[in-house]
Amino acid sequence: MRVREATEQDLDAVIHVGVTTWRATYPPITGEAYVEEGIAKWWAPDAVLPGIRAGTVLVAEVDDRVVAMASYSVFEDHLMLWKLYVLPDSQGSGAGSALLSEVIARAGDLPVRLTHLVGNDRAHAVYERLGFVESATVPSPIDDGPEEVVMERSAVGWFTEKPTLVGSAVVLRPFAEGDVETMAGILADPEVLRLTGSVHSTDEIETETGVPDEPLREWYTTRNQQPDRLDLAIVDTQSGKLVGEAVINEVDTGNRSASFRILIGPAGRDRGLGTEATRLIVDHVFRTTVLNRIELCVYAFNARAKRTYEKVGFSVEGVQREALRYDGGYVDAIVMSRLRSEHLGG
Incomplete structure (x- = not known):
């Protein structure tokens, strides 16, 4: 598995990861209308390309196939992880963890924040296991959409949390x-x-x-x-x-x-x-x-x-x-x- 910054040649593959994962994951939580509106808003080429050009979109590839993507922005007091998606047939492969590890490394001394939809219990459990703590619940950016859970991971050390x-x-x-x-x-x-x-x-x-x-x-x-x-x-x-x-x-x-x-x-x-x-x-x-x-x-x-x-x-x-x-x-x-x-x- 290889993690790297996405290039403009990866645009279609990045969009494919996002659209495929959204359609496979979110309808039971949000309904079809939210999914299609979100895809049109956040997965159109002109919505994805600026992040690729800024170097803030990462991909994980296996055998030259892009199987996962992440995008983020760095602010003065935190790094915001906007997207982290893995193709359904590659979930459990470690691609998501590999991307998240790279994002955390790029955060340096900054905490990492992210959001996930209320009701996405699987994502919540994964992020908790990786050291993220729920800090707030915020309204959906899409009208009538489900609320989103805000989670944050401190940058005080890789092994601050001692797992079982x-x-x-x-x-x-x-x-x-x-x-x-x-x-x-x-x-x-x-x-x-x-x-x-x-x-x-x-x-x-x-x-x-x-x-x-x-x-x-x-x-x-x-x-x-x-x-x-x-x-x-x-x-x-x-x-x-x-x-x-x-x-x-x-x-x-x-x-x-x-x-x-x-x-x-x-x-x-x-x-x-x-x-x-x-x-x-x-x-x-x-x-x-x-x-x-x-x-x-x-x-x-x-x-x-x-x-x-x-x-x-x-x-x-x-x-x-x-x-x-x-x-x-x-x-x-x-x-x-x-x-x-x-x-x-x-």
């Missing part, structure tokens, strides 16, 4: 009061200590107590307050127990990249929980932010983790030779990454 991500085997959720005791035990597990490179010898493992100290307590009680990183607890659906954590950190906004790490305690191993947790958080990040690249390092003696990352689509890029000192020897670190275009099907 639900899979079949795990749930990823924000950290809660009381999690620190469980995490202290997980972090003191000998295999976790060795495979994460937290110690340099087997002897050091034996000194870990699994009792949380004040710095560790402060760490986990402040994870939900960090807008520049995403720390989520991994809960085993079967047992309901906290078994680990998944983290997106080291965000480079200029290059649209970030790092990823995950750890699973003994209660959650060898059942595919790490694979599903990795897939859930990576998918969430690519669909709700403008990040283009997620990278990680895994030590060469952690073959199980490497297989997990490969299952989710991470590719080996290289090796940091002898990156970890352990028990008198040195261990390589394998560098892996996943790109937005790979994940979203581009």
